[in-house]
Structures are given as C-alpha cells and as structure tokens.
Amino acid sequence: MTSVETTILEQDLNLKGKDFLTLADFSSEEILGLLAKARKIKELHLAGEEYTPLKGKNLGMIFEKSSTRTRVSFEAGMLQLGGNALFLSSNDLQIGRGEPISDTAQVLSQYLDGIMIRTFEHEKVEELAKYATIPVINGLTDTFHPCQILADLLTIQELKGELKGLKMAYIGDGNNVTHSLMIGAAKVGLNISIASPTGYKPDEKVVKMVEEFAKESGAEIVITEDPVEAVNGADVIYTDVWASMGQEEENEVRFKAFASTYQVNEELVKHAKSNYTFLHCLPAHRGEEVSAEVIDGSHSAVFQEAGNRLHAQKALLAELL
Numbered sequence: 491m492t493s494v495e496t497t498i499l500e501q502d503l504n505l506k507g508k509d510f511l512t513l514a515d516f517s518s519e520e521i522l523g524l525l526a527k528a529r530k531i532k533e534l535h536l537a538g539e540e541y542t543p544l545k546g547k548n549l550g551m552i553f554e555k556s557s558t559r560t561r562v563s564f565e566a567g568m569l570q571l572g573g574n575a576l577f578l579s580s581n582d583l584q585i586g587r588g589e590p591i592s593d594t595a596q597v598l599s600q601y602l603d604g605i606m607i608r609t610f611e612h613e614k615v616e617e618l619a620k621y622a623t624i625p626v627i628n629g630l631t632d633t634f635h636p637c638q639i640l641a642d643l644l645t646i647q648e649l650k651g652e653l654k655g656l657k658m659a660y661i662g663d664g665n666n667v668t669h670s671l672m673i674g675a676a677k678v679g680l681n682i683s684i685a686s687p688t689g690y691k692p693d694e695k696v697v698k699m700v701e702e703f704a705k706e707s708g709a710e711i712v713i714t715e716d717p718v719e720a721v722n723g724a725d726v727i728y729t730d731v732w733a734s735m736g737q738e739e740e741n742e743v744r745f746k747a748f749a750s751t752y753q754v755n756e757e758l759v760k761h762a763k764s765n766y767t768f769l770h771c772l773p774a775h776r777g778e779e780v781s782a783e784v785i786d787g788s789h790s791a792v793f794q795e796a797g798n799r800l801h802a803q804k805a806l807l808a809e810l811l
Contacts, residue, residue, distance in 0.1 A: 542572030654679035664692035
C-alpha cells in the first residue's frame with residue numbers, strides 16, 4: 491500500500507461516534523471524504539488486500555422492513571472490515587412486543603458498537619439515536635435513504651470523474667430516495683431536476699432545506715411535472731418504483747398517476763446527453779417505472795451502483811465505529 495493510499499485510509503474525518511440519520515447532518519467535505527475513502531477501500535478489495543480496522547467490533551442490524559441489498563452489504567461489509575454483524579428482526583426483539591425504543595437503545599448500547607436500522611417512521615430512528623450511546627445508522631426510513639445515495643454519488647464519480655456541475659434527472663415519486671438524492675446533490679454541487687406528478691412531489695420541508703444547501707454549493711434544484719424538461723441535457727437519469735414498500739395498497743392509483751408520462755424509456759432518454767448514465771436503487775419493475783431496454787441497456791449502471799453499497803458503507807462504518 492502506498493503512502494497516499496495509507497493517508498486516505500487513515501484520514502480522520504472526525505466522525506467517530508456520530509449518527510448517520512440523514513446526509514443533511516454532514517458537510518460537503520465530510521461526504522466527499524467518505525467517497526474518497528470508499529474508492530480506496532474498493533480498490534483494495536478488488537486487489538485482494540485486507541483492510542480490517544473494525545476487529546472486535548459488532549454491528550447490530552434491526553430490520554422492520556425486508557431487504558436484499560441493505561442486509562447483505564452491511565453484513566458482508568462488517569465481516570470484510572474484520573468485525574461482526576448481528577441480524578436483529580423486529581419480530582425477535584422485545585421492541586416488537588412493546589418494549590420502548592429508548593430501552594432497546596440503551597440495552598443494545600451495552601452489547602454493540604453500532605446499530606443499523608431499516609424501518610418505517612423516521613422518528614423511530616431519531617428516538618433510537620437519542621437514547622443510544624453508540625452510532626446509529628439509518629438503513630432506510632419512509633423519509634430518507636442516505637446510505638443508498640452514498641453509493642449513487644460514488645458510482646457517478648467513477649463513471650463521470652466528477653460530481654459538481656453535472657446534471658441529474660430524477661423521474662418518479664418524491665419518496666425517501668428522492669429526498670436523500672436532493673440533499674446529497676445539493677451538498678456536493680450536483681444539479682438535480684425532479685419530475686413528479688401532482689400529489690407525488692417531494693416534501694416541501696425537504697425542498698426548502700435543500701434549497702438552502704444549494705445556495706452554498708451552487709447546485710441548481712428544479713422541481714417540475716415535465717419529465718422531458720427534467721431529462722433535457724442530463725448526465726444521469728434516475729428512477730425508483732412508483733409504490734414503495736408499505737404502499738402496495740396504492741398500486742392501482744399510483745399506476746394511473748405515473749404510467750402515461752413517467753416511465754424512463756427509449757423515447758424519454760433521447761433528451762439526455764448521448765453518454766447519459768441510468769441509475770435505479772432497485773428492486774426495479776421493468777415495464778413500469780423503466781423499460782427493459784433502458785435498465786438492461788448499455789447506459790445502465792444499476793449493478794455497479796448496487797455493488798457500491800458495499801464499499802460506501804464500509805467507508806461509513808470504518809469512520810463511525
């Protein structure tokens with residue numbers, strides 16, 4: 491390992507013991523520092539070199555929502571960093587039988603070095619963090635999905651060589667991914683245009699917060715109902731499912747609101763730059779929010795993006811724990 495590599499890995503971002511609930515709590519320098527560390531950790535991993543700063547550390551992973559990428563990437567990441575990960579289903583914890591979150595937080599703090607939770611209400615994560623004496627990581631809530639966005643930004647950096655000044659278009663529901671994408675983009679100076687139908691736009695409180703971040707970074711934030719306007723000249727096109735987990739009963743209503751206009755397909759992407767990159771946090775519904783031709787085409791980087799969950803989260807874990 492070269493001295494430059496060692497410096498990047500040993501660089502102290504002063505994040506030890508900090509919670510990771512939303513990217514809004516982190517500066518652009520801290521986010522870019524995490525991405526730099528993630529790139530180096532990925533290089534070492536692909537070269538077959540070990541990096542095990544978390545020997546003897548234990549991460550508890552609470553799941554109230556089912557998961558593929560979040561569970562496997564965090565569990566594998568902890569093991570690769572030299573630590574251990576414990577899967578904690580809410581059905582197996584006393585929290586599922588009415589134990590106060592405050593009690594659960596304080597008890598788990600006696601056993602673990604960090605907690606990752608994937609749940610519904612963001613307030614639950616905030617309460618867990620309030621009472622825990624160890625770092626709490628938001629693996630996903632109905633309002634935010636910050637770990638996903640670290641992987642997204644890392645992927646864009648790898649493919650485009652930069653973040654600041656690029657244009658990302660997001661087409662679809664103004665959901666947790668949208669909120670975190672907007673925050674991450676505004677923090678690092680990435681321009682972002684969101685196209686959502688009436689009634690499904692991002693939360694106004696989040697939009698106002700993001701606009702303040704954008705003033706500092708120079709990022710341009712556009713909220714529109716016109717997908718063509720959003721995609722015009724875009725370097726990156728991003729979409730997500732029309733009905734998130736827990737919204738299945740709204741499928742029919744949401745399909746009517748999105749289907750005629752908000753599918754990312756070969757016609758829509760013609761308005762983007764010729765070398766655009768397509769991203770999706772997965773799982774994807776081909777034929778709904780995205781056509782098979784786009785997600786399975788040459789511009790798609792969705793599996794590189796999914797793989798980067800591992801490396802971005804390893805950087806996060808190494809810094810926080």
